[in-house]
Amino acid sequence: MARFEHxxxxxxxxxxxxxxxxxxxxxxxxxTEAEAGRLLLPDGRPLPGLVLEQGRHLRxxxxxxxxxxxxxxxxxxxxxxxxxxxxxxxxALEIVTVEDDRGHPVRIDCALGLxxxxxxxxxxxxxxxxxxxxxxxxxLGGTGRVDLDxxxxxxxxGTGRRxxxxxxxxxxxxxxxxxxxxxxxxxxxxxxxxxxxxxxxRGRSFARPLLPLAAAVLGRHARRExxxxxxxxxxxxxxxxxxxxxxxxxxxxxxxxxxxLDP
Numbered sequence: 001m002a003r004f005e006h007x008x009x010x011x012x013x014x015x016x017x018x019x020x021x022x023x024x025x026x027x028x029x030x031x032t033e034a035e036a037g038r039l040l041l042p043d044g045r046p047l048p049g050l051v052l053e054q055g056r057h058l059r060x061x062x063x064x065x066x067x068x069x070x071x072x073x074x075x076x077x078x079x080x081x082x083x084x085x086x087x088x089x090x091x092a093l094e095i096v097t098v099e100d101d102r103g104h105p106v107r108i109d110c111a112l113g114l115x116x117x118x119x120x121x122x123x124x125x126x127x128x129x130x131x132x133x134x135x136x137x138x139x140l141g142g143t144g145r146v147d148l149d150x151x152x153x154x155x156x157x158g159t160g161r162r163x164x165x166x167x168x169x170x171x172x173x174x175x176x177x178x179x180x181x182x183x184x185x186x187x188x189x190x191x192x193x194x195x196x197x198x199x200x201x202r203g204r205s206f207a208r209p210l211l212p213l214a215a216a217v218l219g220r221h222a223r224r225e226x227x228x229x230x231x232x233x234x235x236x237x238x239x240x241x242x243x244x245x246x247x248x249x250x251x252x253x254x255x256x257x258x259x260x261l262d263p
Contacts (some may be wrong), residue, residue, distance in 0.1 A: 002222075003200055004201075006227045008194075009193065010195055010234055011187055011237065011238050012157065013241065021249060021252060023249070024256075026087055026258065028042070032047065033055035034056075037052050037053065038225070047260055048067070048261065050064050050080075058086065063079055063080070066078040078097045079093075081094040081096075084113075086116070091116070091117050096108070105131065106129070107132075108127060108128070108129050109128045110127045113123070122150060122151075124147045126144065128141070128144075129141045130141075135234065136258075140170065145170065147168070150167070153167070156186060158185045159187075166182035167184065171183050179201050180200050181197065181203075184196050195234075
């Protein structure tokens with residue numbers, strides 16, 4: 001088993017601001033109307049790039065497909081299905097993308113979940129990558145999952161009290177390895193967040209006995225590269241997030257609506 005740990009300092013995101021943004025996105029989707037499969041923004045502008053293919057707008061079972069700009073016909077390789085839509089309880093979407101890579105279909109299944117849009121408490125993202133028509137196809141796919149306990153995050157980042165479990169947890173599973181990641185924040189003296197990322201890598205199948213050797217040979221370089229990547233991500237966060245959180249929900253709603261018109 002190989003281990004990694006690194007800490008970065010991030011600009012904070014106010015809880016009320018995040019909650020207002022989640023509510024805003026939920027409201028924007030609800031205020032969008034469907035007419036004969038076309039989606040119309042609240043101001044009447046047609047939304048390009050997406051059509052309602054099946055079911056009633058934002059009801060469980062509603063399915064949307066992407067539309068290429070050149071001919072306006074629904075694509076067969078990407079669709080979004082509403083699994084749940086209740087702002088007080090749960091919002092859940094399934095996104096399926098299928099790409100033909102030289103005659104070998106590659107499929108990505110993603111599921112997004114939020115409890116709840118009114119007062120967000122938990123969020124999750126899971127994804128599965130699979131391929132067919134190739135030799136050793138199982139080695140080209142894998143699964144991943146990320147779970148965020150928002151209540152635990154606010155408590156840890158606000159009070160510094162060590163949570164019973166990491167508020168942000170993720171796993172990546174491949175035929176040859178399994179990676180587990182935990183992320184825990186704590187308040188910095190200047191009001192920012194000190195966020196510690198820990199990762200563990202375990203070998204699977206015939207790769208299990210090879211992992212200690214790989215860690216001994218490449219471990220130091222891999223940890224250095226991972227720390228540098230986290231530092232770059234933190235720098236980008238600290239560059240963009242402070243300006244973003246200064247915008248209120250109304251301004252962000254207008255910007256999101258405009259962005260949707262340019263798929």
